[in-house]
Amino acid sequence: MPLSAIFVSVRLLLGVLLLSVVGEQACSPTTLPAWHRGLPGSTIYTAIEESIFDDTGYRYPSG
Amino acid sequence: MILATGIPLAELLAGLGLLSGFWLVPAIVLALALFVVFCVAITLNLVRGRRDLSCHCGGAIGNHLISWWLIGRNGLLMVCSLVLLVTPPDLFTVASFVRSPSLLHQSFISTIVPVAVLVGAALAAIMLFNAAQVLWRS
Numbered sequence: 001m002p003l004s005a006i007f008v009s010v011r012l013l014l015g016v017l018l019l020s021v022v023g024e025q026a027c028s029p030t031t032l033p034a035w036h037r038g039l040p041g042s043t044i045y046t047a048i049e050e051s052i053f054d055d056t057g058y059r060y061p062s063g
Numbered sequence: 064m065i066l067a068t069g070i071p072l073a074e075l076l077a078g079l080g081l082l083s084g085f086w087l088v089p090a091i092v093l094a095l096a097l098f099v100v101f102c103v104a105i106t107l108n109l110v111r112g113r114r115d116l117s118c119h120c121g122g123a124i125g126n127h128l129i130s131w132w133l134i135g136r137n138g139l140l141m142v143c144s145l146v147l148l149v150t151p152p153d154l155f156t157v158a159s160f161v162r163s164p165s166l167l168h169q170s171f172i173s174t175i176v177p178v179a180v181l182v183g184a185a186l187a188a189i190m191l192f193n194a195a196q197v198l199w200r201s
Binding site: 004005006007008009010011012013014015016017018019021022025026044045046047048049051052053 | 065066067068070071074075077078079080081082084087094097100101103104107108119120140143144146147150153154155174177178181182185186
């Protein structure tokens with residue numbers, strides 16, 4: 001198996017992982033309504049931002 | 064709100080760039096930046112003692128409670144991204160096939176089949192590992 005096949009696989013794998021994450025999170029039933037409301041602070045993405053810039057943040061529910 | 068709106072957009076652009084090969088280097092840099100942001104967010108919460116939060120990684124990676132193990136996994140993904148960044152771009156991309164359609168036929172047996180097997184095996188291993196973790200906890 002050529003070495004390039006491994007690099008191609010790594011690239012494709014990273015691409016699939018990132019798209020599957022954004023597909024599930026950005027289009028989830030909890031996130032989609034938030035997009036319509038202009039991201040008021042109830043998505044995992046706002047939770048990530050708050051956890052970095054506000055130490056009271058990241059109160060997004062588990063599960 | 065910059066991160067909150069930028070992260071999903073960056074995930075989308077990086078994923079599409081990595082899969083298609085268009086703007087590959089910016090896509091890899093974007094992916095690296097995303098892994099750094101995720102590592103920082105998880106580390107800050109672990110340091111603050113909030114271990115009962117889900118990573119909400121979603122997709123093929125599965126959801127887990129945040130832990131140092133996730134930092135290690137993101138570190139591995141960062142190493143993979145760095146390897147891609149320092150190696151010459153491969154020819155097995157949509158961008159290459161658009162420029163030279165005969166390349167698709169030439170590279171079918173030597174590249175496409177092994178790559179499909181490797182990617183399929185890696186995704187299957189990730190999903191099996193996630194399933195094993197769920198079974199182990201139950």
